[in-house]
Amino acid sequence: MSSHSIGRRVLRKAAAPATAVALALGLSIALATPATASGTYTGKPFVYGDSLLTSDWDDEGIVDVSTHRTSDVTCLWQTILHADGYLPASAVDGIFDDQTRLATVNWQRSRGVNPDGSVDRATFARAGQRIVDNGFSSGNRNGRYQGTAGSFLVRRPAEGGNWTFIPPGRGFVAAAYNWRTC
Template sequence: MKTHIASAAATNKMSYWKRVRAVGGVAAAVTAAVVLSATPASASGDYSGLSMVAGSGGFSDDWNDEGILSTSRHTSSNATCLWQKVLWADGHLPWNDIDGVFGSKTRDATIAWQRAYGGGADGVVGKDTFSKAGQYLKDTDGNGSVDTYQGTGGRSFLVSRTADGDYTFYDRSGEKRLAGYNYRTCT
C-alpha cells in the first residue's frame, strides 16, 4: 500500500511539473505572438503600415491613409513635426511650438483646426483629419509634383516626396527632414 501511495504521489508530482512546463510554454508563445503582432502596428502608419508619411502617383490623395498622431500615438516624431507645420500654416499654432512633440498645445491646436475644417474635434490626427489637410497640398511650379502645403492662415511651407514617395519638409531650423513616425530629429 505504501508503495502504491508513493508511486501515485510521484506520478502526481510529475504531472504537476508537466502542466507547469506546458502552461509556461503556452504563455511564452502567446506573449511572443502578441509582441510580434503589436510591434509593426505601433511602429508605423496605422492605416498604410508605412514608417513614413508617404504617397504615390498623383498627390491629391497622398494623406488619405496616414497614421494616427496624438498625445498617446506617435507622440514624439517627425510626422508630428510635419503636422505642427500644418497647424502653423493654418494659423492654429505659433512657430515656436513646432518641436515634434504632440503635447497639450498641439492637441488644443488640432481641436481648433478640426473645428475650422469640419468633422470630429477630438484632438487626434487620424485618417479624416490628415485627409482634409491633404487637400491643401499643391504643385505651385507646375511640374506635376507636390511642393507646397498652402495653408489657409496666409502661410505655406515646402514639402516634397522622395523617389520612394516619402514626404520631406523643412523644420524650424531649416533642416530638411523625412516625416517618419518612429523617431524625432526635427527642431
C-alpha cells in the same frame, strides 16, 4: 526541400513555445499597431505616397498624445497647424503636447473633421487637400502646403516614396513616425 522552406519551419517552431507561454500567462501579443490593425494605416515608417499629392495622405497613421507623440510626423502636423495659424513657430518641435492637442481640436472643428484632438486618417486626408502641386524637378514631385496663414514646402520622389517637408526655420525633414529630428 528548399532552404527557405526549412527556415520558415524553424521560425514557426521557435515562435510556437513563446506564443504558448505568453498565452498561458494571459499576455496578449500585438503583431500590429492599433492603427495598422484597424486598417487605417499603411504601416510604413514614413508618410508615404505614390499618387496625386492631394490624395497621398489619406492612409496615414495616428498622431496624438499617446501614439507617435514624439516624431517627425508630429512635427509635420505642427507645421500644418502653424501654416494655418493655430500654432506659433516656437511650438513646432515634434512633441504632441497639450498645446498641439488643443490646436488640433480647433483645426478639426474649423474643417468639419471629428474634433477629438487625434490626427487620424480623415484629418490627414483633409490637410492633404491643401497641397498645391509645383511639378517635378531633380526626380522629386514638389509641392507646397497652402495654409490660411502661410505655407511650407513638401516633396516626395516622383515615382512614389517618403515625404519630406520644411518646418519653420529648418531644412527638409523626413516625415518619420519612429524618430524626431525636428
